Amino acid sequence: MSSLIEQAKQKAAYQAVDEHVLPTHRVIGVGSGSTVVHVVARLLQRDPELNAKTVFIPTSFQSRGLLLDGGLTVGDVEQYPDIDVTIDGADEVDAQLNAIKGGGAAHLQEKVVAEAAKKFVIVADYRKDSKVLGEQWLKGVPVEVVPFAWKAVLKKLQEQGSKDAKLRMAVAKAGPVVTDNGNFIIDAPFGLIHDPVKCLRDIKLITGVVEVGLFCNMAEVAYFGCEDGSVTIRTK
Numbered sequence: 523m524s525s526l527i528e529q530a531k532q533k534a535a536y537q538a539v540d541e542h543v544l545p546t547h548r549v550i551g552v553g554s555g556s557t558v559v560h561v562v563a564r565l566l567q568r569d570p571e572l573n574a575k576t577v578f579i580p581t582s583f584q585s586r587g588l589l590l591d592g593g594l595t596v597g598d599v600e601q602y603p604d605i606d607v608t609i610d611g612a613d614e615v616d617a618q619l620n621a622i623k624g625g626g627a628a629h630l631q632e633k634v635v636a637e638a639a640k641k642f643v644i645v646a647d648y649r650k651d652s653k654v655l656g657e658q659w660l661k662g663v664p665v666e667v668v669p670f671a672w673k674a675v676l677k678k679l680q681e682q683g684s685k686d687a688k689l690r691m692a693v694a695k696a697g698p699v700v701t702d703n704g705n706f707i708i709d710a711p712f713g714l715i716h717d718p719v720k721c722l723r724d725i726k727l728i729t730g731v732v733e734v735g736l737f738c739n740m741a742e743v744a745y746f747g748c749e750d751g752s753v754t755i756r757t758k
């Protein structure tokens with residue numbers, strides 16, 4: 523990956539942490555993915571005494587590992603259902619701050635931890651910044667499904683207009699990707715998604731669907747690292 527993209531991710535992540543993780547916060551949600559690596563790096567640069575008084579809620583095996591490797595205290599939403607702020611990456615964000623997430627198959631836990639937070643902040647690089655979802659992220663909407671229902675759900679998604687919907691296959695394992703929750707993922711392209719709320723509702727009503735990687739009306743603010751080294755902030 524080009525260092526320009528990595529720099530953009532880092533700038534967005536650092537600024538978001540600096541502006542939204544306050545010394546008064548005690549419970550912080552931490553999303554998943556390559557941009558969140560920079561979020562955790564910035565958290566680790568805070569006053570260690572402050573971090574010692576804070577619990578961090580991961581959203582995947584990956585982010586739990588990042589937090590534990592950094593020596594931070596981790597918890598879950600069962601223990602901490604009230605989160606001060608959650609910061610997470612995204613695969614694409616539209617002009618209204620609706621987002622596609624789940625490129626790393628982590629969107630179920632991510633959505634629970636984002637919804638439990640008083641504030642949800644997105645960090646991303648310039649490639650994720652769109653007017654309408656489906657402009658840049660062409661792989662489709664990630665849909666987590668219970669394994670036994672995958673074929674039935676796939677058929678319904680095709681009937682809903684996603685003729686190229688397909689089961690996500692693993693790379694270094696024979697067979698499908700299995701999520702942290704033991705489920706499968708279907709990637710369902712719908713072209714340009716002008717009405718993400720309707721798309722989300724329609725998919726979620728299919729029996730066998732666990733969660734949809736459309737985060738609608740959830741983010742309060744998004745930080746995009748730009749190619750020129752600046753950071754664009756979009757608020758609701």
Ligand SMILES: O=C[C@H](O)[C@H](O)[C@H](O)COP(=O)(O)O
Binds near residue numbers: 553611612613627628
């Ligand atoms: O399932 C993965 C998550 O939704 C990620 O936050 C999303 O895919 C963005 O990841 P990255 O920062 O690596 O582009």
